[in-house]
Amino acid sequence: MMQSKTISDIVIGRMPLYLRALQRMLNEQRQIASSQELGKRLGISAAQIRKDLSQFGEFGKQGTGYHIDYLVNKIQEILQVDRVWDVALVGAGDMGHALASYQGFNHRGFQIKLIFDNDPEKLGSYIGDYKVMDIADMNEEIHKAGIKIAMLAVPAAGAQEVANRLIKAGIKAVLNYAPVNLKVPVGVYVQYIDPAIHLQRMTYYLKSENDL
Amino acid sequence: MMQSKTISDIVIGRMPLYLRALQRMLNEQRQIASSQELGKRLGISAAQIRKDLSQFGEFGKQGTGYHIDYLVNKIQEILQVDRVWDVALVGAGDMGHALASYQGFNHRGFQIKLIFDNDPEKLGSYIGDYKVMDIADMNEEIHKAGIKIAMLAVPAAGAQEVANRLIKAGIKAVLNYAPVNLKVPVGVYVQYIDPAIHLQRMTYYLKSENDL
DNA sequence: TAGATTGTTAATCGATTAACAATC
């Protein structure tokens, strides 16, 4: 099966932003949005939004704009979040706890189903409804559950090793909170979250003019 | 004061990645790195790395590569993380707790100095060494401390309002964990962290070929 | 000297924007 046209990752990266903004508008009882309005909310040009969406189909109406609920459905289909993905969480430290209790996954296509750690003190304890399991059982449990997505919230030193084992267990997408670049085979996707990296990206612009 | 040459944000965005990888190499007792090796670690082309670095100066030696400690110092200067920035944290929920106890800021240029929340139950309690203060006192406290950077870990509904107040208090850079786009004036910088967005960006690629 | 790698230029590639016919 071949994709008729490859869509660039930069476009894919904007789709979740469109989705989030549109869902917010739905909450505000809005029915219709124009590319212009959506663009204004997101700080993205209207032309860009129309171009991006047009890669996937014709979702709007000339003279009117986009029906929000229809477009939300379409983007959910495109991103395959018109279903709920089970997710494995590795690392039951502070960040792991925060992720496990995060309410934001609920209506956005994800639910944590398995939690692992290697600290004997933590094993068997509960985070929310889920028991912290031994990392040694990870391969078996992930396979059994058929889980494809993992969040990695372990210390930097062990991250690559844990990632390797996750991939062996069938994981295809990793959200990595450890401050290291992971080497992964093709067909496995990684996204990185490192607050220090994000902060360092802003300090460059904090020139003295702003310090007055 | 004018910058002789404007450097694109996409280049700025890669500098913290170079820094992190180089610091890691320092930890591994490495002294010298070539653009090729660094590129391999990061999945970035060697030409790109040389081009990026050359925007800021000539940091390498032909035939040899880059002295890691020298380059680390230079990038720290460029990003202005050759100092420690005080940071205010707003929101003492699970994510706030995780950020407050995160060890990763330590040697990367940041330390949390003030923590705010609006929940009367939390006010006065301690997270690590810091007392949770009333959001009502935010303006005064941030001004007094001269803090320019904030991390925003409050629910979506209140985020824009809190951001407005942070900006009034003199904040110039916001690391936003709330799942909303913030409207901010020019001269204020925002970075976004939303785990659901990152996950949604990967599910697109999780096509059925991978589900076998 | 021979080998390696930088810094930089020119060529390529890709993304964004502007503009407008189509049409609701």
Add this chain to the structure above:
DNA sequence: TAGATTGTTAATCGATTAACAATC
């Protein structure tokens, strides 16, 4: 019909890559 906004094409803009002289 008049006004508005899409989807799309062509033009512009910017980023990446390839290649190589300079030089350690």
